[in-house]
Amino acid sequence: MAEKISSLRESKSARWVVLILVSFTMMCMYYLPDAMAPLQQNLQSKLHWSATDYGLFTSGYGWFNVFLLMMVFSGMILDKLGTRFTGVLAIGIMLAGAGIKYWAIAGHVDGTYELTIGSWQVLGLTPKSAVVAGLGFALFGVGSEMFGIAANKAVVRWFRGKEMALAIGLNTSTGRIGTALAMFTPQPLYNLTKDVSAPVLLSIVLLCLGLLVYLFFNVIDKRLDKEESDAGIASDEEFKFSDIADIARNRAFWYISILCVLFYSAVFPFIKFATNLIVQKFSVTDTFAGYIPALLPFSALLLTPLFGGISDKKGKGASIMILGSILLVCVHLLFAIPSLNSFPIAIGLVVVLGIAFSLVPSAMWPAIAKIIPESKLGTAYAMTFWVQNWGLMLVPLLIGWVLDKYCIIGTITRVIDGKQEQLTQYNYTIPMLIFACFGVLAIGFAYLLKAEDKKKGYGLEQPNVIE
Numbered sequence: 001m002a003e004k005i006s007s008l009r010e011s012k013s014a015r016w017v018v019l020i021l022v023s024f025t026m027m028c029m030y031y032l033p034d035a036m037a038p039l040q041q042n043l044q045s046k047l048h049w050s051a052t053d054y055g056l057f058t059s060g061y062g063w064f065n066v067f068l069l070m071m072v073f074s075g076m077i078l079d080k081l082g083t084r085f086t087g088v089l090a091i092g093i094m095l096a097g098a099g100i101k102y103w104a105i106a107g108h109v110d111g112t113y114e115l116t117i118g119s120w121q122v123l124g125l126t127p128k129s130a131v132v133a134g135l136g137f138a139l140f141g142v143g144s145e146m147f148g149i150a151a152n153k154a155v156v157r158w159f160r161g162k163e164m165a166l167a168i169g170l171n172t173s174t175g176r177i178g179t180a181l182a183m184f185t186p187q188p189l190y191n192l193t194k195d196v197s198a199p200v201l202l203s204i205v206l207l208c209l210g211l212l213v214y215l216f217f218n219v220i221d222k223r224l225d226k227e228e229s230d231a232g233i234a235s236d237e238e239f240k241f242s243d244i245a246d247i248a249r250n251r252a253f254w255y256i257s258i259l260c261v262l263f264y265s266a267v268f269p270f271i272k273f274a275t276n277l278i279v280q281k282f283s284v285t286d287t288f289a290g291y292i293p294a295l296l297p298f299s300a301l302l303l304t305p306l307f308g309g310i311s312d313k314k315g316k317g318a319s320i321m322i323l324g325s326i327l328l329v330c331v332h333l334l335f336a337i338p339s340l341n342s343f344p345i346a347i348g349l350v351v352v353l354g355i356a357f358s359l360v361p362s363a364m365w366p367a368i369a370k371i372i373p374e375s376k377l378g379t380a381y382a383m384t385f386w387v388q389n390w391g392l393m394l395v396p397l398l399i400g401w402v403l404d405k406y407c408i409i410g411t412i413t414r415v416i417d418g419k420q421e422q423l424t425q426y427n428y429t430i431p432m433l434i435f436a437c438f439g440v441l442a443i444g445f446a447y448l449l450k451a452e453d454k455k456k457g458y459g460l461e462q463p464n465v466i467e
């Protein structure tokens with residue numbers, strides 16, 4: 001007998017089509033943030049950047065998000081104007097940011113820049129190209145986080161009470177395909193074009209594709225709105241400033257957000273330096289080195305939905321976050337040991353990091369939906385992303401600075417495109433210890449979260465699927 005479909009949301013196929021459309025756009029958007037990582041050395045030598053300049057440019061992702069509180073505005077826009085409008089606006093902002101980044105990296109910006117406030121030298125003789133590329137990345141970051149919040153809300157809207165953690169996991173996984181492509185393709189693209197900006201151009205093409213696909217999602221989502229309003233089902237409540245205060249009063253929310261900033265500070269900024277770390281520590285060629293960090297998003301891409309599915313059915317969300325954080329610490333500590341420099345070890349560690357990078361996100365993002373009501377979810381994700389962006393902004397700066405100040409062990413001369421170039425050699429032990437410290441703190445907050453869940457009964461250790 002045919003199943004009676006009472007609502008579009010009840011239709012499994014409609015839900016999965018929605019997930020595919022939103023996730024494809026997510027994949028397109030995840031390409032740019034990491035696409036410069038495999039070209040760190042080429043960027044540094046072509047544009048005359050130091051590791052600090054590279055760290056500054058990379059930290060750009062969080063500048064506007066953190067200081068202009070952009071995510072709070074994004075959350076407000078999302079709760080007021082909905083996922084459809086916010087998603088399209090976000091892609092527009094990302095396109096503008098990627099355009100500026102392309103302009104700067106393609107070599108159209110010359111000279112250096114110095115910024116002093118009173119007697120405090122904020123920036124000392126920094127290449128303008130790094131500052132402008134950072135500004136483009138900052139604008140891109142606003143759109144990217146705005147889209148991330150909108151996509152989360154859309155997925156939760158369609159999957160609450162169904163396969164929610166699995167859907168969030170799959171959505172995050174497709175993002176990982178974008179990250180993996182960003183690790184695999186830039187070096188071959190560079191070899192082909194001899195142009196460090198070629199991956200940024202590709203990211204613009206991907207964003208345009210993502211926009212087209214998101215417009216299809218809008219059509220389906222609008223039908224759900226109509227169906228719900230015809231059935232007299234109330235739409236989401238609108239954003240209220242008191243929501244921020246309500247969310248901020250929730251102790252579990254802070255534990256998740258702090259765990260989030262600590263955990264992601266040890267992963268995303270690590271990816272930005274990973275290719276160079278592998279070239280330097282494991283003596284691998286540039287082209288091949290980019291493929292090793294790519295194993296991280298690849299293993300995460302396969303495992304995030306698997307762990308999401310397990311936590312849907314079996315629960316244990318808080319325990320999964322503890323386990324993921326423990327693995328994170330082990331990997332970074334092992335990377336820090338100078339004598340562990342054989343190539344299979346690098347591969348093994350990156351794969352284990354991929355497991356950690358699947359465990360924590362697969363449990364963390366659905367956990368927010370368990371402790372915060374749906375009407376405030378956009379604002380809650382926005383607030384968590386805001387806390388997280390402090391890490392995404394400050395940690396690359398810190399690592400770049402530490403590398404230049406404490407980790408230079410010499411220079412080598414290499415012939416690149418027929419020209420002799422001086423390449424700086426770094427020892428990555430201190431940066432890896434810094435990443436490990438974030439992991440240790442993350443374990444602490446994951447335990448606090450588990451204890452709070454036990455006290456308040458949020459059900460983080462309970463399954464999500466209502467049979």
Ligand SMILES: NCCCC[C@H](NC(=O)[C@@H](N)CCCCN)C(=O)O
Binds near residue numbers: 171172175365388
């Ligand atoms: N659907 C899951 C939502 C979050 C996924 C999470 N993304 C973020 O945390 C973003 N704020 C930062 C994205 C940075 C892009 N490189 C994730 O695990 O990717």
